[in-house]
Amino acid sequence: MRLHYAPGSAHSAAVRIMLAEKGLEAELHKLDLVRYEQHSPDYLAISPHGLVPMLEDGGRRLFESFHILEYLDERDPDPPLAGQDPRQRYAVRKWGKYVETHIAPHLAIARWAALQGKVPESAVAGLARLLPPRRDLWLRAENGFDREQLAFSTEALLTAGRRLAADLAGNEWLCGGSFTLGDVAVYPHAAQFATLGLSLPQPVGDWLARVAARPSVRGIAGDLFPVAVMGPEPGRWG
Amino acid sequence: MLEVYTWEPNANSGKPLFCLHEKGVPFVYHYIDMGAHEHHGPEFLAINPDGTVPAIVHDGFTMTESTPAMEYIDEAFDGPALRPDDPYRRWQMRVVLRFMDNVVAPSLAMIASNRLAAPRFAGQDPAELRAKLERIPLPERRAAWEKLMFQATPPQEIAESQRLVADAIGRFDGRLANDEWLAGDSFSLADIGVFATLYALPLSMDEEVNDEATPHLTRWLRACHARPGMRAALAMGKGFVTQRAAEVRERLGVAEA
Numbered sequence: 001m002r003l004h005y006a007p008g009s010a011h012s013a014a015v016r017i018m019l020a021e022k023g024l025e026a027e028l029h030k031l032d033l034v035r036y037e038q039h040s041p042d043y044l045a046i047s048p049h050g051l052v053p054m055l056e057d058g059g060r061r062l063f064e065s066f067h068i069l070e071y072l073d074e075r076d077p078d079p080p081l082a083g084q085d086p087r088q089r090y091a092v093r094k095w096g097k098y099v100e101t102h103i104a105p106h107l108a109i110a111r112w113a114a115l116q117g118k119v120p121e122s123a124v125a126g127l128a129r130l131l132p133p134r135r136d137l138w139l140r141a142e143n144g145f146d147r148e149q150l151a152f153s154t155e156a157l158l159t160a161g162r163r164l165a166a167d168l169a170g171n172e173w174l175c176g177g178s179f180t181l182g183d184v185a186v187y188p189h190a191a192q193f194a195t196l197g198l199s200l201p202q203p204v205g206d207w208l209a210r211v212a213a214r215p216s217v218r219g220i221a222g223d224l225f226p227v228a229v230m231g232p233e234p235g236r237w238g
Numbered sequence: 239m240l241e242v243y244t245w246e247p248n249a250n251s252g253k254p255l256f257c258l259h260e261k262g263v264p265f266v267y268h269y270i271d272m273g274a275h276e277h278h279g280p281e282f283l284a285i286n287p288d289g290t291v292p293a294i295v296h297d298g299f300t301m302t303e304s305t306p307a308m309e310y311i312d313e314a315f316d317g318p319a320l321r322p323d324d325p326y327r328r329w330q331m332r333v334v335l336r337f338m339d340n341v342v343a344p345s346l347a348m349i350a351s352n353r354l355a356a357p358r359f360a361g362q363d364p365a366e367l368r369a370k371l372e373r374i375p376l377p378e379r380r381a382a383w384e385k386l387m388f389q390a391t392p393p394q395e396i397a398e399s400q401r402l403v404a405d406a407i408g409r410f411d412g413r414l415a416n417d418e419w420l421a422g423d424s425f426s427l428a429d430i431g432v433f434a435t436l437y438a439l440p441l442s443m444d445e446e447v448n449d450e451a452t453p454h455l456t457r458w459l460r461a462c463h464a465r466p467g468m469r470a471a472l473a474m475g476k477g478f479v480t481q482r483a484a485e486v487r488e489r490l491g492v493a494e495a
Contacts, residue, residue, distance in 0.1 A: 057326075060326060062326075062329055063333065064332070064333050064336055067329050067332045067333055067336065068329075070328070070329070070332065071325050071326070071328070071329040074325035074328060075325045086310050086313040086314040087299055087310075089309070089310070089313065090299075090301055090303075090306050090307065090309070090310045093303070093305070093306035093309060094301075094303045094306050096306075097303055097305065097306060097336075097339070098303075100336075100340075101339075101340065132398070132401070133341075133398075133402070136398075152377065155377065156377070156378075232340075233340075235340075235344065235378055236340070236341065236344035236345060236348065236399070237344035237345070237347050237348040237382050237399075
């Protein structure tokens with residue numbers, strides 16, 4: 001297996017945590033987001049949207065980090081991390097979807113604003129190589145998000161914090177009594193909230209500390225810093 | 239006890255109906271009339287405070303995300319398996335569903351609702367429309383309905399949706415040139431998720447989707463429309479969906495299959 005990943009990418013961190021939890025080794029190809037290596041012609045040739053992470057396994061290319069986590073769990077089932085029964089697995093998949101649609105896109109916008117993101121001159125040519133929806137998202141970022149969008153994204157993230165707290169009520173882990181892919185998928189995103197000045201309810205803070213203490217997470221802790229880059233496209237129609 | 243609170247056998251609201259009929263699982267169907275905004279009314283909000291359909295309640299366990307709920311249904315009930323065994327094929331199935339949920343279904347919903355629903359709001363009292371908007375719990379859903387009610391969807395967004403749908407039609411046709419079904423050689427949740435939204439394309443986009451332009455997608459649509467489970471789900475509608483599906487079968491020549 002070969003993993004294309006970038007420090008500072010929460011989605012990449014999730015896949016690296018998963019590999020460590022499973023005791024799996026993958027050859028690592030590190031891309032530098034600050035230098036926009038994800039938009040280089042070489043990388044776009046194998047990952048047309050310029051997204052990280054991407055996993056190559058036996059000549060196949062896999063995208064979409066949460067579904068890479070599920071793939072790794074089904075490819076190497078020991079220890080099983082997708083949940084112990086259908087209800088827990090539903091919760092895991094619900095969070096896998098929620099982080100992608102309701103957290104990651106808004107976190108990218110909040111990060112861009114907080115870190116005063118700016119596309120350097122040297123990276124403008126790379127934007128022109130992107131497919132239309134991603135190019136448009138970057139151009140919106142480059143022009144600066146308006147106050148209304150920033151308020152909407154901030155509110156979405158605070159709502160996410162409340163929903164995390166609701167599911168963590170009485171539970172040690174996000175999807176119930178055992179550590180799962182849900183924790184792996186959500187943690188690297190939720191871990192960025194404090195740096196961006198977004199407060200999280202106490203149960204979420206306690207959960208972040210429990211996840212941070214795992215050896216798999218300690219091993220990649222140096223990758224968990226926020227970078228001003230765009231995430232997934234915000235929802236198209238509500 | 240399995241209860242499904244949903245609208246027509248269409249898009250997200252149809253996914254559990256197709257799934258349960260394909261598995262042969264009995265359930266209670268509670269029809270939520272979206273035209274009458276029942277999904278934003280107090281009775282439904284007591285079941286799903288987000289005010290989105292479908293909501294599926296199994297022995298007291300409530301699910302409101304339709305794609306994860308389909309995997310739940312496949313795991314929790316007997317009947318034919320609706321997911322491939324191979325991990326790579328399963329990844330493929332999930333990526334197709336994600337692409338539908340994030341890109342194709344919202345794009346088609348934007349196009350269709352602007353064509354069909356927006357004109358109905360044109361002559362209505364703005365104060366009454368505002369009151370309806372106030373009852374929508376999720377801000378992103380409220381924003382979408384506001385654009386619909388006040389005809390405020392920017393034309394370039396509709397054009398981008400049309401481009402994305404055309405692109406998706408090409409991608410699905412390409413995938414189905416190589417495989418019988420969307421996630422390989424067995425019918426799966428990927429087929430259900432895509433069919434629930436695209437079943438009417440041979441009528442609604444007849445110039446783009448037909449035996450000449452998209453032979454593989456059309457072959458697949460014909461195969462889906464011929465399945466007893468898919469037909470039984472489509473027959474559960476109370477209005478235009480069921481009628482429309484019959485017209486599509488006529489067009490595809492599978493009316494008597």
